[in-house]
Amino acid sequence: xxIDYELYRVFYYVANLGNITLxxxxxxxxxxxxxxxxxxxxxxxGGNLFIRTRKGVKLTSEGEEFYYYISQAMEFxxxxxxxxxxxxxxxxxxxxxxxxxxxxKKFLSPYLKVFHDKYPKINIKIITGITNELISQLRNGLIDxxxxxxxxxxxxxxxxxxxxxxxxxxxxxxxxxxxxLDKKLSLKELNNYPLILQNNGTNLRDFLNEVAxxxxxxxxxxxxLASFSLVVEFTKIGYGIGYVTKEFVEKELKxxxxxxxxxxxxxxxxxxxxxxxKKHFPNFSARxxxxxxxxxxxxxx
Numbered sequence: 001x002x003i004d005y006e007l008y009r010v011f012y013y014v015a016n017l018g019n020i021t022l023x024x025x026x027x028x029x030x031x032x033x034x035x036x037x038x039x040x041x042x043x044x045x046g047g048n049l050f051i052r053t054r055k056g057v058k059l060t061s062e063g064e065e066f067y068y069y070i071s072q073a074m075e076f077x078x079x080x081x082x083x084x085x086x087x088x089x090x091x092x093x094x095x096x097x098x099x100x101x102x103x104x105k106k107f108l109s110p111y112l113k114v115f116h117d118k119y120p121k122i123n124i125k126i127i128t129g130i131t132n133e134l135i136s137q138l139r140n141g142l143i144d145x146x147x148x149x150x151x152x153x154x155x156x157x158x159x160x161x162x163x164x165x166x167x168x169x170x171x172x173x174x175x176x177x178x179x180x181l182d183k184k185l186s187l188k189e190l191n192n193y194p195l196i197l198q199n200n201g202t203n204l205r206d207f208l209n210e211v212a213x214x215x216x217x218x219x220x221x222x223x224x225l226a227s228f229s230l231v232v233e234f235t236k237i238g239y240g241i242g243y244v245t246k247e248f249v250e251k252e253l254k255x256x257x258x259x260x261x262x263x264x265x266x267x268x269x270x271x272x273x274x275x276x277x278k279k280h281f282p283n284f285s286a287r288x289x290x291x292x293x294x295x296x297x298x299x300x301x
Contacts, residue, residue, distance in 0.1 A: 003041065003044050003045075006037070007037050007038075007040060007041040007044075008041070008070055008073070008074070009027075009074070010023065010027065010029075010034055010037040010038065010041070011037075011038060011041055011049065011066075011067075011070060012067075012070055012071060012074045013026050013027055014034065014038060014050070014057060015049075015050075015059055015063065015067045015070075015071075016071070017056075018055070018056045018057060018058065019055075019056035019057065020034050020035060020038075020056065020057060021056075022056075038050065045066075047060075047062050048060050048062070048063070049062070049063035049066060050063055088284050090118075090119040090121070090122055090284060090285060090288060091121055092121055092122075093121075093122050093123070093283065093284065093285045094122070094123040094124075094125060094285070095122055095123070095124055095125070095144055095145075095283070095285040095286050095289060096125045096127060096142070096143045096144045096145075097124070097125065097126055097127065097143065097144065097145055097146075097147065097286075097289075098127045098128075098129070098134035098137055098138060098143040098145070098146040098147070098148075099126060099127075099128060099134075099146070099147040099148070100128055100129070100130075100131065100134075100148070100203070101128050101227065101228075102227070102228040102229070102245075102248065103147055103148070103149070103272065104126060104128065105229075106228075106245075106247070106248040107147070107165070107272055108147055110296075111289065111292050111293050111296065112124065112289075114292050114296070115288065115289050115292055118292075119285070119288065122285050127142075127143055130201065130202075131148050131149075131203050134146050134148070135148075135156075135159065135275070138159065138275060138276070138277050138280075139158060139159070139277055139279070141277065141279075141280040144276075144280075144282050144283055144285070144286035145274055145275065145276055145282055145286045145289070145290065146274070146275040146276075147272065147273070147274055147275075148161075148203070148272070148273055148275060149167070149203045149204070149207070149245075149270055149271070149272060149273075150163065150270065150271050150272075150273040151207060151210075151268065151270050151271070156275075158277065158278050158279060159275050159276070159277055159278065160275065160276050160277075160278055161273040161274070161275045162273060162274050162275075162290075162294075163271040163272070163273045164271070164272055164273060164274055164293055164294060165247075165271065165272040166269050166270075166271055167245050167246070167247050167248075167269065167270050167271065167272060168245070168246045168247070168267070168269055168270075169204065169207065169208070169243065169244065169245050169246065169267055169270065170243075170244065170245075170246045170260045170261070170263075170267065171185075171190065171241050171242070171243055171244075171260070171261040171263060172235055172241070172242050172243075172244055172249065172252075172253070172258040172259060172260050172261065173235065173240075173241050173242070173258065173259055173261060174235050174236045174237060174238045174257065174258060175238070175256070175257075175259075176238030177193070177238070177240070177241065178259060180193070180241075180261055181259055181261065181262075183261075183262065184262040184263070184264055185261060185262065185263060185264065186217075186263070186264045186265065187211075187212055187215055187217040187219065187263065187264075187265050188215075188217050190219065190241060190263075191219060191220050193240055193241050194222035194223065194239060194240030194241065195219060195220065195221040195222055195223070195240055195241050195242075195243070196221065196222070196223045196225065196231050196234050196235050196239055196240045196241065196242040196243070197219070197221040197223070197224055197225070197231065197242075197243050198224070198225055198226070198227070198228060198231055198243075199224050199225065199226055200224075204228065204243065204244075204245065205243075207270060208243055211265070211267055211268070215265050222239075222240060223239060223240065228244065228245070228248065231243070231244060232244060232248075232249060232252065232258070235258060236252065236257050236258060241261065242258075244258075245270075246260065274290055274293060276290075
């Protein structure tokens with residue numbers, strides 16, 4: 001049986017108010033239209049729902065049983081509508097963000113503050129991990145958006161990536177190696193000095209390996225570390241030459257704790273991007289955060 005929802009809605013208000021005129025006013029439709037809707041519903045169900053009285057209408061015993069279930073359904077629909085309105089008005093909800101720890105601290109943090117100040121009732125969940133694992137979670141709908149480092153080669157059929165900020169990687173040294181600042185070194189010559197790199201499998205290291213392979217160079221680090229912040233700290237101390245993202249060490253460069261080396265080969269730009277699944281439409285909270293990031297970033301290609 002395929003009955004128009006509007007007939008159930010008319011029945012609900014007539015039964016609830018016990019009067020066709022009152023139901024007509026509530027629904028903002030004519031009394032004949034209300035009466036016709038009830039008659040159509042009774043015909044499709046194959047039985048009477050109401051008995052007319054001087055004061056209005058009264059449910060039959062079958063109508064009372066029918067009303068018991070329809071009233072519950074209507075209340076669920078009302079609750080769903082209210083819940084939906086709360087979600088789109090960002091009065092409730094959860095946003096699940098996939099991101100690595102470096103980007104959380106160096107990129108996302110100020111945007112989260114703006115978002116939280118505007119929408120304090122939204123629960124924010126940060127899921128950190130390796131980029132490949134986070135991409136899998138995005139595909140499966142376990143996270144709403146993914147913020148990641150991307151290069152021009154990154155492309156996925158089922159994932160849309162929007163570039164929001166250009167970044168540049170570079171080699172840096174602490175004051176112990178400031179004597180190298182007057183030189184212009186090749187990637188191959190960097191192997192003559194202690195190199196401090198992130199572990200293989202990290203986004204930054206994998207990108208550097210691609211660049212080195214392009215120039216037929218194999219880099220041999222003396223120290224491999226799990227996090228970007230450790231690379232920065234050990235480079236500052238003077239353990240060797242570190243490979244970092246320039247935008248993330250602006251403070252250290254300004255304070256002369258670190259200095260950028262001149263390299264003969266060109267290191268391409270990368271980007272910070274926001275990725276969403278084409279199969280799982282991001283919720284209102286996620287879309288609002290993306291909007292905040294976009295409004296505060298002007299990408300210059």
